[in-house]
Amino acid sequence: MPEGHTIHRLARDHADAFVGRPLQLSGPQGRFAGVERLRGREMTATDAHGKHLFLGFGEDPDEGPDADWIHIHLGLFGKYTWGLAPAPPPTATVRLRIQAESYADLRGPTACALVTPAEKAAIHDRLGPDPLRDAGDATDDPARAWARVSRSRTTIAALLMDQKVVAGVGNVYRAEVLFRHGIDPYRPGKDLTPGEWDAIWADLRALMRDGVRDNRIDTVRPEHTPEATGRAPRKDDHGGEVYVYRRTAMPCLLCGTPVRTAPLAHRNLFWCPTCQRR
DNA sequence: GCGGAATGTAGAT
DNA sequence: TCTACCTTCCGCT
Numbered sequence: 037m038p039e040g041h042t043i044h045r046l047a048r049d050h051a052d053a054f055v056g057r058p059l060q061l062s063g064p065q066g067r068f069a070g071v072e073r074l075r076g077r078e079m080t081a082t083d084a085h086g087k088h089l090f091l092g093f094g095e096d097p098d099e100g101p102d103a104d105w106i107h108i109h110l111g112l113f114g115k116y117t118w119g120l121a122p123a124p125p126p127t128a129t130v131r132l133r134i135q136a137e138s139y140a141d142l143r144g145p146t147a148c149a150l151v152t153p154a155e156k157a158a159i160h161d162r163l164g165p166d167p168l169r170d171a172g173d174a175t176d177d178p179a180r181a182w183a184r185v186s187r188s189r190t191t192i193a194a195l196l197m198d199q200k201v202v203a204g205v206g207n208v209y210r211a212e213v214l215f216r217h218g219i220d221p222y223r224p225g226k227d228l229t230p231g232e233w234d235a236i237w238a239d240l241r242a243l244m245r246d247g248v249r250d251n252r253i254d255t256v257r258p259e260h261t262p263e264a265t266g267r268a269p270r271k272d273d274h275g276g277e278v279y280v281y282r283r284t285a286m287p288c289l290l291c292g293t294p295v296r297t298a299p300l301a302h303r304n305l306f307w308c309p310t311c312q313r314r
Numbered sequence: 315g316c317g318g319a320a321t322g323t324a325g326a327t
Numbered sequence: 328t329c330t331a332c333c334t335t336c337c338g339c340t
């Protein structure tokens with residue numbers, strides 16, 4: 037269950053494990069039609085933008101005559117399982133298995149399909165800038181996001197989840213970055229100051245880079261950890277330490293106010309009504 | 315064993 | 328604003 041950091045980590049892990057190595061591809065579930073076309077071919081590149089993962093095949097995967105990309109989006113349920121070869125017999129839910137010296141099993145993705153370089157470019161075009169990219173182009177330019185945010189009456193909580201505005205932020209990073217900056221999630225985007233946006237973007241970059249490195253989301257500053265403050269740690273465990281995400285009714289790590297939750301655009305929003313003011 | 319929830323998105327209305 | 332889709336896991340019977 038991924039936000040952008042998971043996808044960038046997967047791009048790196050696929051590059052390390054599979055680029056330039058003899059591969060065995062299979063689709064045990066029978067729902068990935070690209071297996072036949074890619075049989076015997078070499079993975080030559082990987083890429084990530086927001087929550088979209090791309091695995092490139094062909095001498096020049098960006099424009100060569102044999103260029104193909106596997107486009108993968110994990111959605112809410114998609115999950116990877118990694119291990120050392122030989123892989124055990126796959127279960128019926130494995131959409132895609134890639135095997136070299138190690139193997140990766142993909143289950144439950146929203147998308148797993150072959151796309152052309154042009155189709156890949158179209159996906160980049162409809163995504164906003166990604167705090168984790170470092171291409172020096174439109175795909176990581178925070179000014180593009182600010183242009184949308186600063187003109188919008190939509191709440192900052194909804195804007196942060198809109199992949200056309202910012203690519204890669206999900207429900208955990210949204211809740212946590214708004215908490216870290218003391219921003220009420222219901223504030224309209226146009227009410228934010230440029231300074232607030234710059235700080236949010238810089239923080240997302242730092243937090244999400246940590247997420248890629250550690251393969252989990254940790255957002256709590258050392259001085260606010262349960263160990264440092266003596267407050268009880270959150271019971272639920274999604275793999276990291278956070279201020280408000282899924283800490284409903286538990287005391288805020290800073291002020292002790294019960295953390296609030298409310299549905300917003302089909303997702304649960306979490307915030308501290310005391311620390312996050314309009 | 316069942317129901318609900320989960321780090322998500324697309325498409326219909 | 329709603330529904331559908333995909334899979335796993337946890338808490339409750």
